[in-house]
Amino acid sequence: MVRMTDVTKVYESSGTVALDGVDLSINEGEFVFLVGPSGSGKTTIMKLITGEIHASSGSITVNDFDMMRIKRRKLPKMRRTLGVIFQDYRLIENMSVYDNVAFAMRVVGASGKEISRRVPYVLELVGLEGREKRLPGELSGGEQQRVAIARALVNSPRMIVADEPTGNLDPVRSLELMLLFEKINEMGTTILVVTHEKELVNAFSKRVITIDGGHVISDGMDGYYSYEIE
Amino acid sequence: MRLSRGGYLIREGFRSITTHSFMSFASVTIIMACLIIMGSVSLLSVNIDALIKDLENQNEIVAFVDDSISDEDEARALESAVAAVENVSSVEFVTRDEAMDNFMSNYDDELMEGIDETVFRHRFIIHLTDIALMAQTKANLEAVTGIAKVKAHIEYANTFVTIRNIVSIVSLVLIVMLVFVSVFIMSNTIKLATFGRREEIAIMKMVGANNGFIRLPFVVEGLVLGMLGGGLAFVAEWGIYELLTGKLMGTLTGSFITVVPFSSVALTVLAFYMGTGILVGVFGGVNAIRNYLKV
Numbered sequence: 001m002v003r004m005t006d007v008t009k010v011y012e013s014s015g016t017v018a019l020d021g022v023d024l025s026i027n028e029g030e031f032v033f034l035v036g037p038s039g040s041g042k043t044t045i046m047k048l049i050t051g052e053i054h055a056s057s058g059s060i061t062v063n064d065f066d067m068m069r070i071k072r073r074k075l076p077k078m079r080r081t082l083g084v085i086f087q088d089y090r091l092i093e094n095m096s097v098y099d100n101v102a103f104a105m106r107v108v109g110a111s112g113k114e115i116s117r118r119v120p121y122v123l124e125l126v127g128l129e130g131r132e133k134r135l136p137g138e139l140s141g142g143e144q145q146r147v148a149i150a151r152a153l154v155n156s157p158r159m160i161v162a163d164e165p166t167g168n169l170d171p172v173r174s175l176e177l178m179l180l181f182e183k184i185n186e187m188g189t190t191i192l193v194v195t196h197e198k199e200l201v202n203a204f205s206k207r208v209i210t211i212d213g214g215h216v217i218s219d220g221m222d223g224y225y226s227y228e229i230e
Numbered sequence: 231m232r233l234s235r236g237g238y239l240i241r242e243g244f245r246s247i248t249t250h251s252f253m254s255f256a257s258v259t260i261i262m263a264c265l266i267i268m269g270s271v272s273l274l275s276v277n278i279d280a281l282i283k284d285l286e287n288q289n290e291i292v293a294f295v296d297d298s299i300s301d302e303d304e305a306r307a308l309e310s311a312v313a314a315v316e317n318v319s320s321v322e323f324v325t326r327d328e329a330m331d332n333f334m335s336n337y338d339d340e341l342m343e344g345i346d347e348t349v350f351r352h353r354f355i356i357h358l359t360d361i362a363l364m365a366q367t368k369a370n371l372e373a374v375t376g377i378a379k380v381k382a383h384i385e386y387a388n389t390f391v392t393i394r395n396i397v398s399i400v401s402l403v404l405i406v407m408l409v410f411v412s413v414f415i416m417s418n419t420i421k422l423a424t425f426g427r428r429e430e431i432a433i434m435k436m437v438g439a440n441n442g443f444i445r446l447p448f449v450v451e452g453l454v455l456g457m458l459g460g461g462l463a464f465v466a467e468w469g470i471y472e473l474l475t476g477k478l479m480g481t482l483t484g485s486f487i488t489v490v491p492f493s494s495v496a497l498t499v500l501a502f503y504m505g506t507g508i509l510v511g512v513f514g515g516v517n518a519i520r521n522y523l524k525v
Binding site: 050072073075076077078079080084090091092094103104106107108109151155 | 235238429430433438
Protein backbone atom coordinates (compact mmCIF):
# COMPACT_ATOMS: atom_id res chain seq x y z
CA MET A 1 0.00 0.00 0.00
CA VAL A 2 2.47 2.68 1.21
CA ARG A 3 6.17 1.95 1.69
CA MET A 4 8.65 4.69 2.50
CA THR A 5 12.29 3.76 2.96
CA ASP A 6 14.92 6.24 4.09
CA VAL A 7 12.99 9.13 2.58
CA THR A 8 14.50 12.60 2.70
CA LYS A 9 12.85 15.74 1.42
CA VAL A 10 14.73 19.01 1.18
CA TYR A 11 12.83 22.03 -0.17
CA GLU A 12 15.38 23.51 -2.57
CA SER A 13 13.99 27.03 -2.52
CA SER A 14 14.43 27.45 1.25
CA GLY A 15 16.90 24.66 2.00
CA THR A 16 14.50 23.32 4.67
CA VAL A 17 14.93 19.65 5.53
CA ALA A 18 11.29 18.56 5.91
CA LEU A 19 11.94 14.81 6.18
CA ASP A 20 15.17 13.12 7.17
CA GLY A 21 15.47 9.36 6.64
CA VAL A 22 11.83 8.46 7.21
CA ASP A 23 10.83 4.78 7.14
CA LEU A 24 7.17 3.83 7.36
CA SER A 25 4.73 1.43 5.88
CA ILE A 26 0.95 1.27 5.83
CA ASN A 27 -0.71 -2.01 4.95
CA GLU A 28 -3.94 -2.80 3.15
CA GLY A 29 -7.01 -2.26 5.36
CA GLU A 30 -5.25 -0.32 8.14
CA PHE A 31 -6.54 2.82 9.88
CA VAL A 32 -3.58 5.04 10.68
CA PHE A 33 -3.27 8.42 12.34
CA LEU A 34 -0.21 10.43 11.33
CA VAL A 35 0.32 12.98 14.08
CA GLY A 36 2.80 15.66 15.03
CA PRO A 37 3.10 19.39 15.62
CA SER A 38 2.95 22.03 12.90
CA GLY A 39 6.02 21.94 10.66
CA SER A 40 6.87 18.37 11.70
CA GLY A 41 6.64 16.98 8.16
CA LYS A 42 3.11 15.52 8.17
CA THR A 43 1.91 17.46 5.15
CA THR A 44 5.15 16.70 3.31
CA ILE A 45 4.47 12.96 3.77
CA MET A 46 0.96 13.43 2.47
CA LYS A 47 2.16 15.39 -0.57
CA LEU A 48 4.73 12.69 -1.32
CA ILE A 49 1.98 10.06 -1.20
CA THR A 50 -0.29 12.04 -3.55
CA GLY A 51 2.59 12.89 -5.91
CA GLU A 52 2.33 16.65 -5.46
CA ILE A 53 6.05 16.74 -4.67
CA HIS A 54 8.99 14.39 -5.17
CA ALA A 55 11.35 13.09 -2.50
CA SER A 56 14.98 14.18 -2.60
CA SER A 57 16.15 10.63 -1.86
CA GLY A 58 14.93 7.26 -0.68
CA SER A 59 12.16 5.12 -2.11
CA ILE A 60 8.38 5.41 -2.00
CA THR A 61 5.77 2.99 -3.28
CA VAL A 62 2.08 3.92 -3.23
CA ASN A 63 -0.48 1.34 -4.37
CA ASP A 64 2.21 -0.40 -6.45
CA PHE A 65 3.36 2.85 -8.13
CA ASP A 66 7.04 3.69 -7.73
CA MET A 67 6.77 7.37 -6.78
CA MET A 68 10.47 8.04 -7.39
CA ARG A 69 10.24 7.02 -11.03
CA ILE A 70 6.62 7.75 -11.88
CA LYS A 71 6.12 9.81 -15.06
CA ARG A 72 3.96 12.92 -14.90
CA ARG A 73 1.45 11.43 -17.33
CA LYS A 74 1.01 8.38 -15.05
CA LEU A 75 0.14 10.51 -12.00
CA PRO A 76 -3.60 10.75 -12.80
CA LYS A 77 -3.79 6.93 -12.91
CA MET A 78 -2.03 6.68 -9.54
CA ARG A 79 -4.24 9.35 -7.99
CA ARG A 80 -7.34 7.42 -8.99
CA THR A 81 -6.28 4.72 -6.52
CA LEU A 82 -6.43 7.33 -3.74
CA GLY A 83 -9.19 9.42 -2.25
CA VAL A 84 -7.81 12.70 -0.96
CA ILE A 85 -9.55 14.88 1.64
CA PHE A 86 -8.38 18.33 2.71
CA GLN A 87 -8.98 20.54 5.73
CA ASP A 88 -10.60 23.21 3.54
CA TYR A 89 -12.80 20.61 1.72
CA ARG A 90 -11.74 21.88 -1.74
CA LEU A 91 -15.12 21.57 -3.39
CA ILE A 92 -15.95 23.24 -6.69
CA GLU A 93 -18.12 26.11 -5.54
CA ASN A 94 -20.32 26.43 -8.59
CA MET A 95 -21.12 22.72 -8.79
CA SER A 96 -23.94 21.07 -6.83
CA VAL A 97 -23.21 18.41 -4.22
CA TYR A 98 -24.19 15.74 -6.74
CA ASP A 99 -21.94 17.17 -9.47
CA ASN A 100 -18.97 17.57 -7.13
CA VAL A 101 -19.14 13.84 -6.43
CA ALA A 102 -20.12 12.78 -9.97
CA PHE A 103 -17.24 14.84 -11.32
CA ALA A 104 -14.69 12.44 -9.79
CA MET A 105 -16.37 9.58 -11.64
CA ARG A 106 -16.46 11.49 -14.94
CA VAL A 107 -12.70 12.00 -14.62
CA VAL A 108 -12.17 8.24 -14.71
CA GLY A 109 -14.54 7.83 -17.66
CA ALA A 110 -17.50 6.28 -15.84
CA SER A 111 -20.74 6.03 -17.83
CA GLY A 112 -23.79 8.12 -17.02
CA LYS A 113 -25.56 4.97 -15.85
CA GLU A 114 -22.75 4.08 -13.44
CA ILE A 115 -22.68 7.65 -12.12
CA SER A 116 -26.42 7.80 -11.50
CA ARG A 117 -26.25 4.48 -9.65
CA ARG A 118 -23.12 5.11 -7.56
CA VAL A 119 -23.38 8.80 -6.54
CA PRO A 120 -26.71 8.53 -4.62
CA TYR A 121 -25.38 5.43 -2.84
CA VAL A 122 -22.21 7.24 -1.68
CA LEU A 123 -24.14 10.36 -0.67
CA GLU A 124 -26.43 8.18 1.44
CA LEU A 125 -23.41 6.45 2.97
CA VAL A 126 -22.02 9.80 4.20
CA GLY A 127 -25.46 10.98 5.32
CA LEU A 128 -26.11 13.57 2.62
CA GLU A 129 -29.25 12.16 1.03
CA GLY A 130 -31.62 14.99 0.12
CA ARG A 131 -28.75 17.51 -0.23
CA GLU A 132 -27.86 16.58 -3.83
CA LYS A 133 -28.91 19.85 -5.44
CA ARG A 134 -27.35 22.17 -2.87
CA LEU A 135 -24.23 24.18 -3.63
CA PRO A 136 -21.26 23.80 -1.24
CA GLY A 137 -21.79 27.35 0.05
CA GLU A 138 -25.26 26.34 1.25
CA LEU A 139 -23.92 23.55 3.51
CA SER A 140 -22.35 23.54 6.97
CA GLY A 141 -18.62 22.78 7.39
CA GLY A 142 -19.36 19.23 8.49
CA GLU A 143 -21.63 18.66 5.50
CA GLN A 144 -19.05 20.08 3.12
CA GLN A 145 -16.44 17.72 4.52
CA ARG A 146 -18.89 14.85 4.00
CA VAL A 147 -19.20 15.87 0.34
CA ALA A 148 -15.40 15.76 0.12
CA ILE A 149 -15.46 12.27 1.69
CA ALA A 150 -18.15 11.16 -0.76
CA ARG A 151 -16.03 12.46 -3.63
CA ALA A 152 -12.99 10.62 -2.27
CA LEU A 153 -15.00 7.41 -1.88
CA VAL A 154 -16.99 7.37 -5.08
CA ASN A 155 -14.35 5.63 -7.20
CA SER A 156 -13.77 2.97 -4.54
CA PRO A 157 -10.14 3.93 -3.91
CA ARG A 158 -7.74 1.53 -2.23
CA MET A 159 -6.79 4.21 0.27
CA ILE A 160 -8.16 7.46 1.65
CA VAL A 161 -5.69 10.14 2.69
CA ALA A 162 -7.16 12.92 4.81
CA ASP A 163 -5.11 16.02 5.65
CA GLU A 164 -6.41 17.65 8.87
CA PRO A 165 -9.99 16.74 7.89
CA THR A 166 -11.42 18.03 11.18
CA GLY A 167 -9.41 21.25 11.26
CA ASN A 168 -12.45 23.42 10.52
CA LEU A 169 -15.02 21.43 12.50
CA ASP A 170 -16.30 21.55 16.07
CA PRO A 171 -15.58 18.54 18.37
CA VAL A 172 -18.96 16.88 17.84
CA ARG A 173 -18.70 17.10 14.02
CA SER A 174 -15.08 15.94 14.23
CA LEU A 175 -16.08 12.84 16.16
CA GLU A 176 -18.91 12.12 13.72
CA LEU A 177 -16.44 12.39 10.87
CA MET A 178 -14.00 10.00 12.52
CA LEU A 179 -16.81 7.52 13.07
CA LEU A 180 -17.60 7.80 9.38
CA PHE A 181 -13.94 7.07 8.55
CA GLU A 182 -14.07 4.08 10.85
CA LYS A 183 -17.18 2.82 9.04
CA ILE A 184 -15.44 3.26 5.67
CA ASN A 185 -12.37 1.45 7.01
CA GLU A 186 -14.55 -1.47 8.14
CA MET A 187 -15.74 -1.75 4.55
CA GLY A 188 -12.13 -2.46 3.53
CA THR A 189 -10.65 0.92 2.58
CA THR A 190 -7.30 1.87 4.07
CA ILE A 191 -7.44 5.19 5.92
CA LEU A 192 -4.59 7.60 6.66
CA VAL A 193 -5.62 10.62 8.71
CA VAL A 194 -3.10 13.42 9.17
CA THR A 195 -3.98 15.43 12.27
CA HIS A 196 -2.66 17.16 15.38
CA GLU A 197 -5.85 16.79 17.42
CA LYS A 198 -4.75 14.80 20.42
CA GLU A 199 -8.18 14.19 21.98
CA LEU A 200 -9.62 12.91 18.78
CA VAL A 201 -6.75 10.49 18.18
CA ASN A 202 -6.90 9.24 21.75
CA ALA A 203 -10.63 8.57 21.44
CA PHE A 204 -9.94 5.78 18.96
CA SER A 205 -7.86 2.71 19.40
CA LYS A 206 -5.90 2.92 16.16
CA ARG A 207 -2.33 2.85 14.96
CA VAL A 208 -0.61 6.20 15.56
CA ILE A 209 2.57 7.30 13.79
CA THR A 210 4.16 10.36 15.38
CA ILE A 211 6.51 12.55 13.45
CA ASP A 212 8.58 15.53 14.55
CA GLY A 213 11.46 17.41 13.00
CA GLY A 214 11.26 15.26 9.90
CA HIS A 215 11.78 11.98 11.88
CA VAL A 216 9.35 9.23 12.89
CA ILE A 217 9.61 9.29 16.67
CA SER A 218 6.99 6.68 17.51
CA ASP A 219 4.79 4.16 15.76
CA GLY A 220 2.41 2.28 18.02
CA MET A 221 -0.74 0.26 17.84
CA ASP A 222 -1.92 1.43 21.28
CA GLY A 223 -3.92 4.29 19.77
CA TYR A 224 -2.42 6.86 22.07
CA TYR A 225 -1.17 10.26 20.97
CA SER A 226 1.40 10.85 23.69
CA TYR A 227 3.38 13.62 22.07
CA GLU A 228 3.02 17.06 23.65
CA ILE A 229 2.53 19.71 20.95
CA GLU A 230 3.24 22.78 23.01
CA MET B 231 -12.45 9.39 -24.97
CA ARG B 232 -16.03 8.24 -24.84
CA LEU B 233 -18.58 10.29 -26.75
CA SER B 234 -20.62 10.94 -23.59
CA ARG B 235 -17.48 12.14 -21.80
CA GLY B 236 -16.63 14.43 -24.75
CA GLY B 237 -20.19 15.76 -24.67
CA TYR B 238 -19.87 16.39 -20.94
CA LEU B 239 -16.59 18.31 -21.40
CA ILE B 240 -18.07 20.43 -24.20
CA ARG B 241 -21.09 21.20 -22.01
CA GLU B 242 -18.67 22.08 -19.20
CA GLY B 243 -16.97 24.59 -21.52
CA PHE B 244 -20.31 26.30 -22.20
CA ARG B 245 -21.34 26.11 -18.54
CA SER B 246 -18.09 27.75 -17.54
CA ILE B 247 -18.88 30.75 -19.76
CA THR B 248 -22.07 31.44 -17.84
CA THR B 249 -20.75 30.61 -14.36
CA HIS B 250 -17.77 32.93 -14.89
CA SER B 251 -19.91 35.44 -16.72
CA PHE B 252 -18.01 38.58 -15.68
CA MET B 253 -14.63 37.24 -16.81
CA SER B 254 -16.25 35.92 -20.01
CA PHE B 255 -17.67 39.38 -20.64
CA ALA B 256 -14.26 40.97 -19.96
CA SER B 257 -12.50 38.54 -22.34
CA VAL B 258 -15.00 39.10 -25.16
CA THR B 259 -14.87 42.88 -24.69
CA ILE B 260 -11.06 42.99 -24.74
CA ILE B 261 -10.86 40.68 -27.78
CA MET B 262 -13.46 42.85 -29.51
CA ALA B 263 -11.74 46.16 -28.65
CA CYS B 264 -8.31 44.95 -29.75
CA LEU B 265 -9.66 43.54 -33.02
CA ILE B 266 -11.51 46.77 -33.79
CA ILE B 267 -8.36 48.84 -33.21
CA MET B 268 -6.26 46.49 -35.36
CA GLY B 269 -8.95 46.29 -38.02
CA SER B 270 -9.53 50.05 -38.17
CA VAL B 271 -5.84 50.76 -38.72
CA SER B 272 -5.71 48.05 -41.38
CA LEU B 273 -8.80 49.45 -43.14
CA LEU B 274 -7.34 52.95 -43.03
CA SER B 275 -4.19 51.58 -44.61
CA VAL B 276 -6.22 49.77 -47.30
CA ASN B 277 -8.03 53.02 -48.11
CA ILE B 278 -4.83 55.07 -48.28
CA ASP B 279 -3.30 52.44 -50.54
CA ALA B 280 -6.39 52.45 -52.79
CA LEU B 281 -6.34 56.25 -52.91
CA ILE B 282 -2.69 56.32 -53.92
CA LYS B 283 -3.33 53.67 -56.58
CA ASP B 284 -6.22 55.77 -57.84
CA LEU B 285 -3.98 58.81 -58.09
CA GLU B 286 -1.32 56.72 -59.79
CA ASN B 287 -3.83 55.64 -62.42
CA GLN B 288 -4.54 59.27 -63.22
CA ASN B 289 -0.89 59.74 -64.03
CA GLU B 290 -1.04 58.83 -67.71
CA ILE B 291 1.59 58.56 -70.45
CA VAL B 292 1.00 60.07 -73.87
CA ALA B 293 2.66 58.39 -76.86
CA PHE B 294 2.65 60.56 -80.01
CA VAL B 295 2.42 58.90 -83.41
CA ASP B 296 5.10 59.85 -85.91
CA ASP B 297 4.23 62.88 -88.12
CA SER B 298 4.77 60.81 -91.19
CA ILE B 299 1.67 58.73 -90.31
CA SER B 300 -1.20 61.04 -90.98
CA ASP B 301 -3.78 58.46 -91.89
CA GLU B 302 -6.03 57.73 -88.91
CA ASP B 303 -6.43 54.01 -89.65
CA GLU B 304 -2.72 53.57 -90.11
CA ALA B 305 -2.09 55.31 -86.78
CA ARG B 306 -4.80 53.30 -85.01
CA ALA B 307 -3.16 50.10 -86.27
CA LEU B 308 -0.25 50.82 -83.93
CA GLU B 309 -2.51 50.25 -80.91
CA SER B 310 -1.81 46.50 -80.73
CA ALA B 311 1.96 47.11 -80.74
CA VAL B 312 1.60 49.73 -77.99
CA ALA B 313 -0.67 47.50 -75.90
CA ALA B 314 1.84 44.65 -76.20
CA VAL B 315 4.51 46.66 -74.39
CA GLU B 316 5.16 45.26 -70.95
CA ASN B 317 3.52 47.11 -67.98
CA VAL B 318 0.87 48.78 -70.22
CA SER B 319 -2.52 48.22 -68.63
CA SER B 320 -4.74 50.22 -70.99
CA VAL B 321 -4.43 52.10 -74.26
CA GLU B 322 -6.80 54.68 -75.70
CA PHE B 323 -6.36 56.02 -79.23
CA VAL B 324 -6.96 59.78 -79.66
CA THR B 325 -7.17 61.23 -83.16
CA ARG B 326 -5.54 64.59 -83.98
CA ASP B 327 -9.08 66.10 -84.30
CA GLU B 328 -10.03 64.93 -80.82
CA ALA B 329 -6.70 66.16 -79.49
CA MET B 330 -7.32 69.62 -80.96
CA ASP B 331 -10.86 69.71 -79.52
CA ASN B 332 -9.54 68.80 -76.10
CA PHE B 333 -6.84 71.40 -76.33
CA MET B 334 -9.09 74.18 -77.56
CA SER B 335 -11.67 73.50 -74.89
CA ASN B 336 -9.10 74.78 -72.40
CA TYR B 337 -8.38 78.07 -74.20
CA ASP B 338 -10.09 81.08 -75.62
CA ASP B 339 -11.45 80.30 -79.09
CA GLU B 340 -10.13 83.60 -80.48
CA LEU B 341 -6.56 82.75 -79.61
CA MET B 342 -6.87 79.43 -81.40
CA GLU B 343 -8.36 80.83 -84.57
CA GLY B 344 -6.63 79.63 -87.72
CA ILE B 345 -4.92 76.71 -86.03
CA ASP B 346 -5.16 73.61 -88.17
CA GLU B 347 -5.67 70.11 -86.71
CA THR B 348 -2.54 68.94 -88.57
CA VAL B 349 -0.56 70.81 -85.92
CA PHE B 350 -1.65 67.98 -83.57
CA ARG B 351 -0.55 64.40 -83.87
CA HIS B 352 -2.51 61.21 -83.42
CA ARG B 353 -1.72 59.83 -80.01
CA PHE B 354 -2.27 57.08 -77.47
CA ILE B 355 -3.25 57.72 -73.86
CA ILE B 356 -1.63 54.95 -71.86
CA HIS B 357 -2.08 53.77 -68.27
CA LEU B 358 0.45 51.56 -66.56
CA THR B 359 0.17 48.56 -64.28
CA ASP B 360 3.05 49.70 -62.08
CA ILE B 361 4.14 53.30 -62.25
CA ALA B 362 7.41 52.45 -60.50
CA LEU B 363 8.48 51.04 -63.91
CA MET B 364 7.48 54.17 -65.80
CA ALA B 365 10.98 55.09 -67.06
CA GLN B 366 11.56 51.59 -68.46
CA THR B 367 8.08 51.50 -70.03
CA LYS B 368 8.62 54.95 -71.60
CA ALA B 369 11.82 53.70 -73.24
CA ASN B 370 10.06 50.56 -74.52
CA LEU B 371 7.22 52.64 -75.97
CA GLU B 372 9.69 54.93 -77.73
CA ALA B 373 11.18 51.85 -79.35
CA VAL B 374 7.82 50.97 -81.00
CA THR B 375 8.01 51.69 -84.73
CA GLY B 376 5.67 54.58 -85.57
CA ILE B 377 5.86 56.20 -82.13
CA ALA B 378 7.79 59.44 -82.37
CA LYS B 379 7.78 60.67 -78.83
CA VAL B 380 6.53 59.67 -75.36
CA LYS B 381 5.55 62.17 -72.71
CA ALA B 382 5.65 60.82 -69.13
CA HIS B 383 5.79 62.55 -65.74
CA ILE B 384 8.46 60.32 -64.27
CA GLU B 385 9.15 62.68 -61.36
CA TYR B 386 5.44 62.54 -60.31
CA ALA B 387 5.49 58.79 -60.61
CA ASN B 388 8.56 58.57 -58.41
CA THR B 389 6.89 60.78 -55.80
CA PHE B 390 3.82 58.52 -55.76
CA VAL B 391 5.99 55.44 -55.45
CA THR B 392 7.88 56.99 -52.51
CA ILE B 393 4.62 57.97 -50.76
CA ARG B 394 3.15 54.54 -51.34
CA ASN B 395 6.26 52.83 -49.96
CA ILE B 396 6.29 55.06 -46.86
CA VAL B 397 2.58 54.47 -46.22
CA SER B 398 3.02 50.72 -46.69
CA ILE B 399 5.95 50.53 -44.26
CA VAL B 400 4.28 52.76 -41.64
CA SER B 401 1.05 50.76 -41.88
CA LEU B 402 2.87 47.46 -41.65
CA VAL B 403 4.91 48.55 -38.62
CA LEU B 404 1.79 49.95 -36.96
CA ILE B 405 -0.26 46.82 -37.61
CA VAL B 406 2.52 44.48 -36.42
CA MET B 407 2.91 46.56 -33.24
CA LEU B 408 -0.84 46.56 -32.68
CA VAL B 409 -1.02 42.80 -33.25
CA PHE B 410 1.66 42.24 -30.59
CA VAL B 411 0.09 44.66 -28.12
CA SER B 412 -3.39 43.24 -28.73
CA VAL B 413 -2.31 39.61 -28.40
CA PHE B 414 -0.48 40.55 -25.17
CA ILE B 415 -3.55 42.32 -23.75
CA MET B 416 -5.94 39.59 -24.85
CA SER B 417 -3.82 36.72 -23.49
CA ASN B 418 -3.32 38.57 -20.20
CA THR B 419 -7.05 39.09 -19.84
CA ILE B 420 -7.60 35.39 -20.45
CA LYS B 421 -4.80 34.60 -17.98
CA LEU B 422 -6.57 36.76 -15.42
CA ALA B 423 -9.84 35.01 -16.18
CA THR B 424 -8.29 31.58 -15.56
CA PHE B 425 -6.34 32.68 -12.45
CA GLY B 426 -9.44 32.41 -10.31
CA ARG B 427 -9.88 28.84 -11.46
CA ARG B 428 -6.49 27.48 -10.42
CA GLU B 429 -8.07 25.94 -7.31
CA GLU B 430 -10.66 24.21 -9.48
CA ILE B 431 -7.86 22.82 -11.66
CA ALA B 432 -5.91 21.66 -8.58
CA ILE B 433 -9.01 19.77 -7.38
CA MET B 434 -9.40 18.17 -10.80
CA LYS B 435 -5.77 17.06 -10.72
CA MET B 436 -6.15 15.65 -7.23
CA VAL B 437 -9.09 13.44 -8.18
CA GLY B 438 -7.04 12.04 -11.04
CA ALA B 439 -8.07 14.11 -14.05
CA ASN B 440 -5.55 14.03 -16.86
CA ASN B 441 -4.49 17.21 -18.62
CA GLY B 442 -6.66 16.59 -21.69
CA PHE B 443 -9.76 16.29 -19.50
CA ILE B 444 -8.97 19.61 -17.82
CA ARG B 445 -7.99 21.38 -21.03
CA LEU B 446 -10.94 20.52 -23.26
CA PRO B 447 -13.52 22.73 -21.48
CA PHE B 448 -11.00 25.60 -21.64
CA VAL B 449 -10.53 24.99 -25.39
CA VAL B 450 -14.32 25.03 -25.91
CA GLU B 451 -14.65 28.15 -23.77
CA GLY B 452 -11.78 29.92 -25.60
CA LEU B 453 -13.25 28.90 -28.96
CA VAL B 454 -16.70 30.24 -28.11
CA LEU B 455 -15.44 33.47 -26.52
CA GLY B 456 -12.99 34.02 -29.40
CA MET B 457 -15.72 33.52 -32.00
CA LEU B 458 -18.06 35.75 -30.06
CA GLY B 459 -15.41 38.49 -29.74
CA GLY B 460 -14.46 38.17 -33.42
CA GLY B 461 -18.08 38.15 -34.61
CA LEU B 462 -19.10 41.13 -32.50
CA ALA B 463 -15.97 43.04 -33.54
CA PHE B 464 -16.88 42.40 -37.20
CA VAL B 465 -20.40 43.73 -36.78
CA ALA B 466 -19.15 46.77 -34.82
CA GLU B 467 -16.39 47.45 -37.38
CA TRP B 468 -18.91 47.28 -40.20
CA GLY B 469 -21.18 49.78 -38.45
CA ILE B 470 -18.34 52.16 -37.57
CA TYR B 471 -16.90 51.98 -41.09
CA GLU B 472 -20.22 52.66 -42.80
CA LEU B 473 -20.94 55.52 -40.40
CA LEU B 474 -17.54 57.19 -40.79
CA THR B 475 -17.21 56.72 -44.54
CA GLY B 476 -20.79 57.92 -45.00
CA LYS B 477 -20.00 61.13 -43.13
CA LEU B 478 -16.67 61.54 -44.93
CA MET B 479 -18.21 61.16 -48.37
CA GLY B 480 -20.95 63.58 -47.35
CA THR B 481 -18.40 66.31 -46.61
CA LEU B 482 -16.16 65.48 -49.59
CA THR B 483 -18.87 65.41 -52.27
CA GLY B 484 -17.36 66.13 -55.68
CA SER B 485 -13.77 65.54 -54.57
CA PHE B 486 -11.51 62.92 -56.13
CA ILE B 487 -11.44 60.89 -52.91
CA THR B 488 -13.28 57.58 -52.91
CA VAL B 489 -13.43 54.94 -50.19
CA VAL B 490 -13.15 51.19 -50.47
CA PRO B 491 -16.66 49.75 -49.94
CA PHE B 492 -16.82 47.55 -46.82
CA SER B 493 -18.52 44.78 -48.79
CA SER B 494 -15.35 44.36 -50.88
CA VAL B 495 -13.24 43.62 -47.79
CA ALA B 496 -15.94 42.13 -45.54
CA LEU B 497 -14.95 38.48 -46.05
CA THR B 498 -11.27 39.19 -45.39
CA VAL B 499 -12.12 41.22 -42.26
CA LEU B 500 -14.49 38.50 -41.03
CA ALA B 501 -11.90 35.75 -41.59
CA PHE B 502 -9.19 37.81 -39.87
CA TYR B 503 -11.39 38.67 -36.88
CA MET B 504 -12.74 35.17 -36.40
CA GLY B 505 -9.32 33.59 -36.95
CA THR B 506 -7.54 35.92 -34.53
CA GLY B 507 -10.36 35.67 -31.98
CA ILE B 508 -10.34 31.87 -32.05
CA LEU B 509 -6.54 31.62 -31.99
CA VAL B 510 -6.20 34.02 -29.08
CA GLY B 511 -9.16 32.47 -27.22
CA VAL B 512 -8.03 28.87 -27.58
CA PHE B 513 -4.26 29.27 -27.26
CA GLY B 514 -4.62 32.02 -24.65
CA GLY B 515 -6.81 29.76 -22.52
CA VAL B 516 -4.67 26.65 -22.93
CA ASN B 517 -1.48 28.61 -22.33
CA ALA B 518 -2.92 30.32 -19.26
CA ILE B 519 -3.71 27.05 -17.48
CA ARG B 520 -0.41 25.40 -18.44
CA ASN B 521 1.27 26.28 -15.15
CA TYR B 522 -1.65 25.07 -13.08
CA LEU B 523 -1.43 21.66 -14.73
CA LYS B 524 2.05 21.02 -13.35
CA VAL B 525 0.69 19.63 -10.08
